[in-house]
Amino acid sequence: MHIALILSxxxxxxxxxxxxxIKGLQDAGHQVSLFVYKxxxxxxxxxxxxxxxxxxxxxxxxxxxxxxxFGLLPYLKxxxxxxxxxxxxxxxxxxxxxxxxxxxxILKSDAEWLHFGFATLALQSEHVAKSIDAKMxxxxxxxxxxxxxxxxxxxxxxxxxxxxxxHTISDDLLLCAYxxxxxxxxxxxxxxxxxxxxxxxxxxxxxxxxxxxxxxxxVGRLFWKKGVIDMLEALSILKKEKIxxxxxxxGEGEQKEEILFAIYQLGLENEVSLLGVKTxxxxxxxxxxxHIYMQYSHSEGFCNAVLEAQxxxxxxxxxxxxxxxxxxxxxxxxxxxxxxxPRLLAKTxxxxxxxDDVIKNQFSERAKARVKQEFTLEQQQAKFVEFYN
Amino acid sequence: MxxxxxxAIYTGLIPNTTFIETLIAGVAKEHEVLLFGTVKKxxxxxxxxxxxxxxxxxxxxxxxxxxxxxxxLGVQHPKRLSLAIKxxxxxxxxxxxxxxxxxFVPVLLHAPDIFHLQWTSRIDRWLFLKSAYPCHIVVSLLxxxxxxxxxxxxxxxxxxxxCLPKVDAIHSxxxxxxxxxxxxxVRAERVHVISTPIxxxxxSYYKPFIKRGVKPFxxxxxxxxxxxxxxxxxxxxVHQLIQSGVDVNYTIIAAGNIPEDLLFQVNQLGLQDYITFxxxxxxxxxxxxxxTYDALLLPSLSEGIAxxxxxxxxxxxxxxxxxxxxxxxxxxxxxxxxxVPVRDAKALADAVIDCMQVDVEDKRKIIQQAYxxxxxxxxxxxxxxxxxxxxDEVVGSDVEVxxx
Numbered sequence: 001m002h003i004a005l006i007l008s009x010x011x012x013x014x015x016x017x018x019x020x021x022i023k024g025l026q027d028a029g030h031q032v033s034l035f036v037y038k039x040x041x042x043x044x045x046x047x048x049x050x051x052x053x054x055x056x057x058x059x060x061x062x063x064x065x066x067x068x069x070f071g072l073l074p075y076l077k078x079x080x081x082x083x084x085x086x087x088x089x090x091x092x093x094x095x096x097x098x099x100x101x102x103x104x105x106i107l108k109s110d111a112e113w114l115h116f117g118f119a120t121l122a123l124q125s126e127h128v129a130k131s132i133d134a135k136m137x138x139x140x141x142x143x144x145x146x147x148x149x150x151x152x153x154x155x156x157x158x159x160x161x162x163x164x165x166x167h168t169i170s171d172d173l174l175l176c177a178y179x180x181x182x183x184x185x186x187x188x189x190x191x192x193x194x195x196x197x198x199x200x201x202x203x204x205x206x207x208x209x210x211x212x213x214x215x216x217x218x219v220g221r222l223f224w225k226k227g228v229i230d231m232l233e234a235l236s237i238l239k240k241e242k243i244x245x246x247x248x249x250x251g252e253g254e255q256k257e258e259i260l261f262a263i264y265q266l267g268l269e270n271e272v273s274l275l276g277v278k279t280x281x282x283x284x285x286x287x288x289x290x291h292i293y294m295q296y297s298h299s300e301g302f303c304n305a306v307l308e309a310q311x312x313x314x315x316x317x318x319x320x321x322x323x324x325x326x327x328x329x330x331x332x333x334x335x336x337x338x339x340x341x342p343r344l345l346a347k348t349x350x351x352x353x354x355x356d357d358v359i360k361n362q363f364s365e366r367a368k369a370r371v372k373q374e375f376t377l378e379q380q381q382a383k384f385v386e387f388y389n
Numbered sequence: 390m391x392x393x394x395x396x397a398i399y400t401g402l403i404p405n406t407t408f409i410e411t412l413i414a415g416v417a418k419e420h421e422v423l424l425f426g427t428v429k430k431x432x433x434x435x436x437x438x439x440x441x442x443x444x445x446x447x448x449x450x451x452x453x454x455x456x457x458x459x460x461x462l463g464v465q466h467p468k469r470l471s472l473a474i475k476x477x478x479x480x481x482x483x484x485x486x487x488x489x490x491x492x493f494v495p496v497l498l499h500a501p502d503i504f505h506l507q508w509t510s511r512i513d514r515w516l517f518l519k520s521a522y523p524c525h526i527v528v529s530l531l532x533x534x535x536x537x538x539x540x541x542x543x544x545x546x547x548x549x550x551x552c553l554p555k556v557d558a559i560h561s562x563x564x565x566x567x568x569x570x571x572x573x574x575v576r577a578e579r580v581h582v583i584s585t586p587i588x589x590x591x592x593s594y595y596k597p598f599i600k601r602g603v604k605p606f607x608x609x610x611x612x613x614x615x616x617x618x619x620x621x622x623x624x625x626x627v628h629q630l631i632q633s634g635v636d637v638n639y640t641i642i643a644a645g646n647i648p649e650d651l652l653f654q655v656n657q658l659g660l661q662d663y664i665t666f667x668x669x670x671x672x673x674x675x676x677x678x679x680x681t682y683d684a685l686l687l688p689s690l691s692e693g694i695a696x697x698x699x700x701x702x703x704x705x706x707x708x709x710x711x712x713x714x715x716x717x718x719x720x721x722x723x724x725x726x727x728x729v730p731v732r733d734a735k736a737l738a739d740a741v742i743d744c745m746q747v748d749v750e751d752k753r754k755i756i757q758q759a760y761x762x763x764x765x766x767x768x769x770x771x772x773x774x775x776x777x778x779x780x781d782e783v784v785g786s787d788v789e790v791x792x793x
Contacts, residue, residue: 265690
């Protein structure tokens with residue numbers, strides 16, 4: 001079977017999710033090709049086809065359009081079918097021509113499945129699959145379903161009518177889609193992210209919780225939805241309680257100024273450090289020397305970093321945003337705290353820090369075992385092979 | 390009568406925010422005001438004493454203009470020109486060298502007696518004026534450039550420590566910001582606390598408090614969309630109030646796109662029916678509109694002294710404010726308003742309840758006292774007179790020295 005994945009760009013070095021999916025499908029004998037808006041020559045795992053670029057320069061755009069028109073001539077039947085479908089759906093002719101240009105590469109494809117890696121990527125391409133006699137799948141990943149529609153109400157109405165199968169990474173995101181009009185009769189499959197056990201592996205040894213001070217870690221972009229300010233406010237309560245801790249955040253992002261000011265205003269300069277972006281290996285090393293992992297997001301599809309932290313035996317405290325409460329089983333493999341309540345987070349942190357080492361180890365071992373059993377790349381690959389059958 | 394001074398009120402952009410425009414108009418009554426920078430929107434002033442000296446950003450307009458100015462400067466003051474070239478050379482790229490040079494030349498050509506820099510962060514660019522001609526530099530400590538930037542960027546902190554002690558006077562809009570100047574090795578006597586001028590227009594909207602029988606209790610915040618305004622704490626407070634069955638709604642009036650995080654927060658907390666985002670309004674319309682609310686909420690994380698608080702006090706609206714920056718200087722608990730700790734949604738919610746439940750007579754008193762405080766200390770007539778006096782002192786001290 002030929003499966004085409006549509007992404008904004010080829011998966012980067014650390015994006016195990018898509019890379020392992022592609023490998024799994026290839027190993028199962030399928031042909032996989034990748035349609036991207038921005039190419040990256042470093043990616044060589046499968047065939048990559050860039051989508052036509054929209055040029056600011058009108059002369060370049062003219063020649064690019066000419067090229068696209070000639071390229072589509074052998075596929076005239078498909079293009080006509082596409083135009084008919086679009087016009088029937090009430091799209092203006094001018095828009096339709098624009099979308100033909102954008103979708104030209106996919107219109108030429110002989111794929112049997114078109115899988116849009118994020119729901120937002122399917123916008124403007126809803127009728128392409130039908131035009132080329134392929135099935136359409138879409139992945140719900142977090143931002144695309146939990147945040148984007150807030151500013152674009154009803155943006156997925158067409159998509160929900162035409163999609164053949166929906167992939168979600170958590171039950172909560174699926175619920176979001178249902179609330180936005182996805183039919184409950186639609187075929188869906190939940191396939192959670194998975195992590196490489198080769199890298200994130202502590203061996204058999206128990207984690208040492210005796211070392212002082214308590215080291216707390218978060219991995220994530222410095223971006224509002226990660227709830228960093230709430231975490232800092234919780235930690236400022238811990239400081240007032242005279243609890244000795246260190247907190248490190250791995251990541252960069254547009255919220256940095258606000259975070260730096262919060263660190264200053266809350267008097268946490270000696271306790272908190274922003275480490276910037278780190279490689280997966282460095283992340284693993286920092287996890288090795290940390291005790292607690294915190295992910296108190298406002299919104300979170302599922303969160304690979306929480307899986308990695310569990311695999312490394314850290315005590316995980318997360319918010320109940322979307323997929324996080326499925327990632328951690330509250331009171332068993334970690335602690336799930338209702339979001340946006342720094343005081344409650346502080347209380348949980350305090351109680352976790354005070355736990356006996358034996359109990360801490362029990363949590364740590366249960367989390368490790370569950371991740372090893374349920375979130376391996378092999379399982380994820382098998383589920384994706386199943387997805388298209 | 391004293392001859393008027395040439396005073397440059399510098400932000401680099403024309404026109405400026407309301408309070409700087411109020412200052413410009415006020416100063417122009419006594420002195421010549423020079424506005425250097427880039428004209429962003431066509432601006433004209435009724436006063437002939439206000440002069441715009443435009444330096445466009447487009448190279449194609451900037452190059453001939455700057456060359457002409459350079460020629461004039463070269464003929465009239467060759468030493469100043471060589472200094473401008475020397476100073477511009479210290480910048481890294483050809484483009485920034487040109488950009489700085491094209492801004493230095495008009496200032497050196499007009500040689501204002503006082504160069505009043507409104508934003509602190511690039512003070513290092515202008516200190517050289519003092520070596521070019523008898524120039525007096527006044528710097529205003531305002532907003533995030535004074536209260537945030539130096540504390541999150543060590544480079545800026547060092548720059549302030551290096552440059553601020555060398556300027557002639559520091560103007561601060563609050564006692565709180567004034568005290569911060571000590572962090573930058575500025576001697577206290579160099580710091581002049583002069584409040585932001587609140588225009589006479591605002592006071593004309595004042596109405597003594599009359600109890601509104603209509604529910605819900607209407608809260609409002611006004612400001613730009615920026616994290617420093619702390620709107621998320623306001624929203625969180627409203628969430629707590631709604632959860633406790635208190636009948637309130639909350640309007641955020643701010644120019645620009647509604648930030649994604651606030652939109653998401655409102656939806657996540659299910660507050661769509663209680664919270665409204667409104668675009669910014671022109672000042673007169675805003676003052677009128679503000680009178681339809683029951684209280685102003687200022688959940689900010691940092692402020693000098695928020696102008697909007699002074700303005701609504703002049704209008705006669707109760708204020709519930711976070712205790713940040715200089716806010717405590719105007720919002721005095723149970724005397725002129727409600728003051729709560731910063732980053733504390735629960736305290737904000739409790740203060741709203743208190744403001745709703747306070748005895749009518751007490752509320753009337755609080756509103757009147759707030760009006761009296763602003764009228765006595767922040768009225769434009771008062772602030773501008775102080776600023777003029779500061780200019781006199783700065784230039785005067787020099788005259789004294791020369792006499793000796």
